[in-house]
Each structure stands twice: as C-alpha cells, then as structure tokens.
Amino acid sequence: MTAARGRGRPRDPQTDTAILRAALELFIERGVEGASIEQIAKRAGVGKLTVYRRWSGKEELIAQAVEQTIPRDLVPSPEDVEAMAPQEIIERMLPAAAETVASPEFRALTARMMGSAVSHPALMAAYWKHHILPRRELAAAMLRHAQKDGAVSADADPDVLIDMMVGAVTWRVLQPDPPDAAEMLRYIKAVYQQIGLYRPSPES
C-alpha cells in the first residue's frame, strides 16, 4: 500500500482504494483464478506497474481487498448484547439481516469466499479474522445469555450452534432457487427457533 513519506512524488491514496475496489469487484465476478492483475488495473484506471508496485501478487491484493473493502452492516455493540435480551436484539436485527443475506451481492461474495477456502486459505483467513470472528463473538455472547435464561440448552457448544445457524443460511442462499428477502426472514426465524434464540410472537 501507500508507503511512508519519501523524497519524490508521493503516491495517491485514492489510487489505493480504486485498486482495492476493482480487485474486490473482479474477485466477486470471476473468482481468484478468473481475475487478473491486468483487468484490475484497467478497471481501476491505472497502469499495471502501479499495482505491482504496491502488491506482490493477485492473492495479496485480493486478500487485502477482502479485509478492507467489504461493506460492513451494522453490528450491535457488546454493551447492547449484555443489556438487552437476545430475543429483543434478534427481533430488531432480523429484517435487515434477512435483506442483506438474500441480496445478490452477499450470495456472490459468499460463494467466492467458500470457493477459495481450500485453494487460497489466506483469503478465507483474512475474511474470517476481519468479518466473521467479530460477529461470532457477538453471537456467542447472545447465546451464553440465552443459555442462562434457559432458552438455549445449556450443554450445547456455542461454536457448534453458531455454525448451525450460519451454515444453514449460507448453504441455503447457495442452493438452486435461492430465497428472496421475505422468505429468508421466515427461514432465519425457523433456524433461530430451532436453536432456541427466537420465539414467534403470538400474533404472527
């Protein structure tokens, strides 16, 4: 990326972000092995050497793009999780979460990340560290809260429960005939209900 102050012409930070954005787009469109430095440079409106000067290769560039340029949806603060009941947090977040998860962008990114997990583990590692782990810790806090309340079975491993929820949803959106946002909302409720994190309101 942009180096420290040197003597000659400084690098343009906007160039960095343009390259990273182009890299993420092309990763999603074509995957790691389908994307090329040449395309990324072209889409960023930049010469190839401008890319090579900053990153040693495709993998490093895409990994950093995954770290830095994925739009983050809003996550409740840890304090909220401690204070509020899981049921309340979940009911407040579910519609937006369903919308996000059912979107074509999420589907595409999820597919490409999964597809790269074995051949390019560093990519998945970056995604895991920067995007998944923070959310998992939040979910684990919610689950522990719910286990104290008795809604979730106390002997269950929170990591396994999280995998079941996340795995079901990600797997569902990659299946043929993926759900739209409304169907996804019902689906997530069914999953959470099975775990014990959600109880349907009487009227719905």
Add this chain to the structure above:
Amino acid sequence: MTAARGRGRPRDPQTDTAILRAALELFIERGVEGASIEQIAKRAGVGKLTVYRRWSGKEELIAQAVEQTIPRDLVPSPEDVEAMAPQEIIERMLPAAAETVASPEFRALTARMMGSAVSHPALMAAYWKHHILPRRELAAAMLRHAQKDGAVSADADPDVLIDMMVGAVTWRVLQPDPPDAAEMLRYIKAVYQQIGLYRPSPES
C-alpha cells in the same frame, strides 16, 4: 458424449471416462475459471478436437463430470430407513461419514461447488439433483421417523433441519483450521444431538 451407432468408427467409451475424470480433477484443482479445455485434453491424453467433438464447452463438460462422479459412501436403502431407528442408522454411519467429510477431497470438491453456485448455477443444479437430493430425501425420512418418536420437535421443518446439519458441517470444513476425522465425528454428534437425531451412549 458417445453417440448412437453410426457408420464410421465408433467412439471409444474409455475416452469419455478419461476426459470426464480429467475434467473433474482440474475443476477441483483450479475451479471453473481456472480449468481449460486444453489442459483437460492434455491430462486425458487426448486431442482437443476429441473433447470438442463431444462437448460444446467447459461448463457442459464439467457439469457432466460432476454428475457422474461416483461417491463411494454407502447410503442405506429407503427400506432400512423405514425399518430401523434413526439412532441406529446414524450410529452405524457416523464414523464413515465423518471420515469422508473430513477428507481433503471432500473439502476441495465442496469448496469448488459452493464457489460455482452463483456464477455457474447449472453446475450446482447438476450436483444438487444427482448427489444432494437423494441424500436429502433419506434424511427427511429419518427426520419424520424421529419426529413421530418425539425425539425431534414435531413442528420443525425437515428441510430447515437438514440445512442446519449439512450447512454446519460444510461450513465447518471450509473454515480455517479444519477438523480431522476424529474431531469431525465429535462435531457431527454435537450437531445431531442439537437436532434431536442423536443421544450420546451412556459410557462414551
């Protein structure tokens, strides 16, 4: 593929299988975008034209290669599922299933299939129809059985429960630091237990 009886020299069926095998290998190694007809032909020991004579393009070829992959894990017959208790079926199958699912081959194929789900839906559709659906029907039968017995909550949607089990496992094997067979066995038991399909034996 090999056409019906014609006038001239018939096509060699072994050539078909050699091409399909090479196509599946290269799909797993490099993904749809990374594989090429040229490589597939070379690995199969065959001229390019011999491939083009049978398939119109990479996608069709790989789709058929995925269809015809013969998974060697044994599936219990539907009669077994009706007759035996789910607990018994599961306990009998779990160790082999854990071994399969934790293997590098399964991880790699799973990653590539997921990775192609959005960009090449026909590929996922072929996999779904030929490999996933039959197993889902078996699992659904087991779940209905278990719901009658009261082990699994009767109001739960079997499709959702299957997604939770399959999703958790596939997601788990694609995470950084994937489990070995022994750890996978414990993991699957935890998942099944949460669903209600498994109860740990007293001594273990």
Add this chain to the structure above:
DNA sequence: TTTTATTTACGGGACGGTATCGTTAATTGA
C-alpha cells in the same frame, strides 16, 4: 464370401487471435 470404398474417430500439431504475465523504458509531476 471376399475385397474395396466410404465414413467417422483419433492423436498430434499448426493457425490467427486474444489475454495475461512480469519487466523495461520513457514520461510526468510533486
């Protein structure tokens, strides 16, 4: 029945064209 002609499959390789690679040279700008 035997021979010959015809037809298709096959491995191998060449083709014109395009895309990508990583490097080198020339230009631009703070």
Add this chain to the structure above:
DNA sequence: TCAATTAACGATACCGTCCCGTAAATAAAA
C-alpha cells in the same frame, strides 16, 4: 531530482478451428 506513472515489450497460455496421417467400423462391389 527522484519516485510515481504510463506505455510498450517479449513470452506464454488458451481459444476454437482446421488439417494430417492413421485406425476402426460399415456399406457396396466383385
């Protein structure tokens, strides 16, 4: 004045097609 940048470079890979010489089957003729 020095680093950033663009453009050009040769090399390699792949595409889809075509041709060569050979092999293997069927169909027609002797």
